[in-house]
Amino acid sequence: MTILRNYRGLLRVAGGQVGAATSGAAFWLVMAWILHPVAYGHLSWLISIAMLISAFTVLGWGKTIATYYPKEGRNELLSGSVIIVLTASLLAGAVTSLVLDPAVGLLGIGLSLFSLAVYSDLGEQNYARYMWMWIGVRLASFILAVAIYLWWGMVSGIVAGLAIAYLTFGSRILKHFCINPGMREVRGKMGFALTTLGADVSTGAVNLLDKVLIGLYFGMAMLGFYQLAYRIFVALTILPKILLFYLLPEKSAGRRTTGIEILGILISVGLAGLTFILAPLVIPQLFPDFTESIGAIQIMGLAAIPATIAGVKTSELYSRERARVVLGSHLVALGVGVAGIMSLGKSFGLLGLAISMLILQITLAASLTFSPRLFSRGAVANKMVVGLASMTLAAVLLLSYLNIQPLQIEIVGNKVRGTGTAMGTFVAITVVHEKTEDAEAAIAEAFEEIKRIERLMSVQDKTSEIYALNHSGTDWVELSPEVLHVLTRAQYYSSLSGGAFDITVQPLMDLWMEKTKERGKMPVPDELSEALELVGWNNLIVDGDHSRARFVKYGMEVTLGGIAKGYALDRAVEVLMESGIESALVEIGGDLRAFGSKKWRIALQHPRERGEWLGVIELEDGAIVTSGDYARYFFLGRRRIHHLMDPRTGYPADKSISVTIITNKGIDADALSTAVFVMGPEEGEKLLSSPGIKGLIVAPDGEVIKSESWNFPLASSRP
Known part of the structure; x- marks a missing residue:
């Protein structure tokens, strides 16, 4: 009878987890069909934040109930836990609603209450109710999220649908709410709950x-x-979750579960192997836009094996009231995982991120398996484990520090290279100079000059002059000579290109690159018309005599994304020259300017074939800038949506896929590359005939059009 009871309970826990995972998988598959990858990723990001908030606000009381209630059966523990979790979740939800998104705050509250409710079911060993709670909330969240999205058309609506479902089902735990609960039981379990909180938070972080x-x-x-690969990993980890939720109360009650544990691990091995084989066959058929995820799916599928082992070991340690070991193991795994993301992800992209997940799960399983043995061998071993966790976290902090340094210097002979980030992109300054110390100082000054220009001309920085202009309505705004100079040059190129180059396209950028991303739908005609009403370079009045500018129409905004990087290139070069540097190459997000006697070999990226080149040129003294639809883009169905807007139509420009301009100055090359890209080959060729300009246009059909002055060979050789 005991064996029958064990398996009946297991089947109900399994039913709850399988039902939840099945509806969850269906939810994410449907989201993949109706959202483009950027919105899909954004949804994952918001939900992950809500779940992390929930891990904090449950404060460890869920597992505390599941561990102690089967042994003691005291209702005071339930009522005290409800008071604490409800208070914490309401406070955290309010802050999140103000700082990020109200829907995310509500979802955090709902997840916290639901988590406490299902753990109370486990504590009472009411496995049937546990099963239906999971199945019910997942089905309700699926239906509500899809319905609200189809009605509202926003990713926040999906999150709101999830919040309503979890709040509805989680509110059942409020029946244990009591104005004056007896807190003695809670105080007695506070130490275990706090340790479990650390483990829960570290688990959530993992x-x-x-x-x-x-x-x-x-x-x-x-x-x-990454999210598609991760969701498949989650589907494969149904088994570890079943084992954790089922084994915890069973082990706490003193029952043997060895056979179930071995069976679970063997099944996970089979599922991982099956995923590795089937992913290349199935994904291209079901998700043709996600074929890049195949390698990541195979790697993360293997992570299901150590994840299953980790689930078994976690339930065993909790049942023995050894939450500190779980906490330490998760901290070690978290450190390894973060280090992997920052290093492997940076080096190998998506595959590196998947490998970091596999390494994290292996580390977690190993730590949960071997740490208890070390802890059982006395104080010296305890210090070894604590030291290992500390060293891991220290390594993560060091790696994070290195990754956020504003400028990193590399010296090879008389060549000094500084790299960092500015203007929202990668910056590299390479100097050839005999005195490396002087070169380092010059690079630092040039990099700071780029950062200064970013602070002047950023759209997001609330202290910038462009931000002040964009939020001035139609009032005059006093501007510095530099900003006035860039605005004046922008208007010159607007006039020269017949309006193809227009810095007042910020409303279109907001519509396409923000709202459309989030909704996953094409803008409706009224939205496009409203945005176009606010676009027009001749409605920006620049008064150089009085150092000021203003808009003619309320709601207009400018973006200097098509000209500011070029100006920053020029200023960085001037700073290097003033520092006595005779030869250097400055790069800001792929835009380059060189000076001096050294010839720099520059590869021209093929706009459609990753890792292939249109050709390799030698740049000695001048600027080279490329505008293309392959750097910042996303797909909406089969349509490529990118950041280069045609101010005449309101749509992303579609007459070119890549334009490269070579001129003496960066500011001119930057503006011209954008203008010609929007104009297309037929109109753009006229601009390329101007003296001192060399240009290359790649048309949508792949045809390459060169200006008459273009004297560089086009070859497929690598630099």
Whole structure:
């Protein structure tokens, strides 16, 4: 009878987890069909933040209930836990709603209450109710999220649908709410709960922090591809979750579960192998836009094996009230995972991120398996384990420090190279100089000059002059000579190109690169018309005599993304020259300017074939800038949406796929490359006939059009 009871309970826990995972998988598959990868990644990012908040606000009381209630059966523990978790989740939800998104704050509250509710079911060993709670909330969240999205058309609507479902099902735990609960039981379990909180937060970080970091550092498109692979990994980890949720109360009650544990590990091995074989066959058929995820799916599928072992070991340690070991193991794994994301992801992209997940799960399983043995061998071993965790975290902090340094210097002979980030992109300054110390100082000054220009001309920085102009309505705004100079040059190229180059396209950028990304739908005609009403370079009045500018129409905004980097290139070169540097190459996000006697070999990226080149040129003294639809883009169905807007139509420009301009100055090359890209080959060739300009246009059909002055060979050789 005991064996029958064990398996009946296991089947109900399994039913809950399988039902939840099945509906969850269906949810993410449907989202992949109706959202483009960027919005898909953004949704994952928001939900991950809500789940991390929930891990904090449950404060360890869920597992505390599941561990102690089967042994003691005291209702005071339930009522005290409800008071604490409800208070914490309401406070965290309010802050999140104000700082990020109200829907994310509500979802965090709902997840916290639901988590406490299902753990109370486990504590009471009411496996049937546990099963239906999971199945019910997942089905409700699926239906509500899809319905609200189809009605509202925003990713926030999907999150709101999830929040409503979890709040509805989680509110059942409030029946244990009591105004004056007896807190003695809670105080007696406080130490275990706090240790469990650390383990829960570290577990949440292990499972969720990767999405948050990838979204921040690698972009939402990369996160979208990673998320599909991760969701398949989650489907494969149904088994570890079943084992954890079922084994915890069973082990706490003193029952043997060895046979179930071995069976679970063997099944995970089979599932991982099956995923590795089937991924290349199935993904291209079901998700042709996600074929980049195949390698990541295979690698992360293997991670299901150590994840299963980790689930078994975690339940064993909790049942023995050894939450500190779980906490330490998750901290070690978290450190390894973050280090992997920042190093492997940077070096190998999506595959590197998947490998970091596999290494994280292996580290977690190994630590949960071997750390208890070390702890059982006395104080010296305890110090070894603590030292290992400390060293791992120290390594992560060091790696993070190195990754956020504003400028990193590399010296090879008389060549000094400084790299960093500015203006939202990668910056590299390479100097050839005999005195390396002088070269380092000059590079630092040039880099700071680029940062200064960013602070002057940023759209997002609230202290910048461009931000002040964009938020001035139609009032005059006093501007510095530099900003006035860039605005004046922008208007010159607007006039020269017949309006193809227009810095007032910021409303179109907001519509296409923000709203359309989030909704995953094409703008409706009224939205496009409203945005176009606010575009027009001749409605920006620049008064150089009085050092000021203003808009004619309220709501207009400018973006200097098509000209500011070129100006920054020129200023960086001037700073290097003033420092006595005779030869250097400055790069800002692929835009380059060189000076001096050295010839620099520059590869021209093929706009459609990754890793292939249109040709290699030698740049000695001048600027080279390329505008293309392959750097910042996303797909909406089969349509490529990118950041180079045609101010005449309101749509992303589609007459070119790549334009390269070579001129003496960066500011001219930057503006011309954008203008010619929007104009297309037929109109753009006229601009390329001007003296001192060399240009290359790649048309949508792949035809390459060269200006008459272009004297560089086009070859497929690598630099």
